[in-house]
Amino acid sequence: MKPPPFEYHAPRDLGEALDVLAGAGARGKVLAGGQSLIPIMNMRLASPEHLVDINRLHELDTVEETAGGVRVGALARHSRVERLRAHPLLGQALRLVAHPVIRNRGTVVGSLVHADPAAELPAVLAVLDGSVRLATAGGTRDVAARDFFTGPLESAVQAGELAVSAYFPNTRPRSGTAFREVARRHGDYALAGVCAVVTLDEDLRVERARVACIGVGAVPVVVDVPCERRPAATVGWDEAVRAVREATDPEGDIHASAAYRRHLVGVLAEQALKEAARAAV
Amino acid sequence: MQPYEVTLVVNGTARRVRVPARRLLSDCLRHDLGLTGTHVGCEHGVCGCCTVLLDGEPVRSCLTFAVTVDGREITTVEGLAGEDGMSPVQRAFAECHGLQCGFCTPGFLCTVTALLRDNPAPTDEEVLEGVSGNLCRCTGYQNIVKSVHRAAELIAEEG
């Protein structure tokens, strides 16, 4: 299990990185934390001709808290973002990503670009309506979460583009969040998972509830769930659970059948919604 | 795809190696530097026995290219012992039978060394979370958890 040979590039700044990526085109790949790319290369499932290592681009090792949300630079590693407690839902999700040692290397932006259908962070970006900023030598563009995840392990990043940051908007006032998942073993990718955001009105009645589900579709499945405008503690989530099960289209594999995943995602949605509603009060 | 000159500060000593870009840090340590204490099990990040400290932080050496960490400090299991013998974490594992065959042990020792530095008195739950990324096929983990708590005691006693 050794990675195939490749041409290695270690740019010192963003401009140089973008030039190298432009030159490499479709034959190039970005190396961030390597916690997904290197296993894939070790297993010979990928053999990029050019690897552009961004680990020296310290200018991208940033976490900026703005009035509206948190912007995470491409070199900000999971463990650092988790420690900074910059965003409650992002923190809840990060604790479920792999193991602490993997999180010492893995980057938040890398997890988004990798776009595993069972990964936690894409769901967080999706449920919050966040976005990813992509750069080429020619300029930058922001891609909204709903357009960013295009398929299993596929994102909107084009050849020659570098994802420079991701933006996670804050939740509205009187909101609570939660992330629930079930994995076969601690730290594994989940069989299914649900993150929820519940927002209350001024009288502390549920105004809006939204979930994003993982492991049950090609991309994170976002559902604005129907909810009764009632005090958080008294809301029944049966209809929400039904809506979630209807919106998802899980596949079966050796780990779990499609029917089990569909059942599970409903149970997790109810738990996550209840927890988020409690946290919102 | 010419070889790269890489300098790694391994266990306090600067070591120069010429390696191809695809050389995993685990293989660089074992084959190029002869430090076979770092073990290799799965080579995809799951088992944890290749864990080393990179500038003090535990990382998977099988998921790191040596060229990426040019100039950085690496601590392997060979570097944990001090001048007066084994480190408290190593002694605790020996004392509490935290190992049987020993294959997983280098990874546990590196992981736990960093864990106790950041959290000198972890709860059971924090210990479990801390070592959750390291697999052991022999011990059943009970004695590993005991070893971590014992190491915390030793470190506290010895200041």
Ligand SMILES: Cc1cc2nc3c(=O)[nH]c(=O)nc-3n(C[C@H](O)[C@H](O)[C@H](O)COP(=O)(O)OP(=O)(O)OC[C@H]3O[C@@H](n4cnc5c(N)ncnc54)[C@H](O)[C@@H]3O)c2cc1C
């Ligand atoms: C044992 C184990 C368990 C894991 N469990 C989980 C889990 O439970 N949940 C989970 O979500 N993940 C899990 N992972 C994956 C891990 O979290 C990865 O770190 C993460 O998915 C990718 O981040 P990275 O920085 O390591 O990216 P890399 O591995 O370096 O890159 C991943 C992909 O994204 C591209 N890329 C990365 N950064 C950029 C950028 N800035 N611009 C353009 N392209 C870029 C790369 O070219 C590559 O295609 C696990 C990994 C391991 C080894």
Ligand code: FES
């Ligand atoms: S060999 Fe690195 S984690 Fe198994």
Ligand code: FES
């Ligand atoms: S002691 Fe044998 S694998 Fe842990």
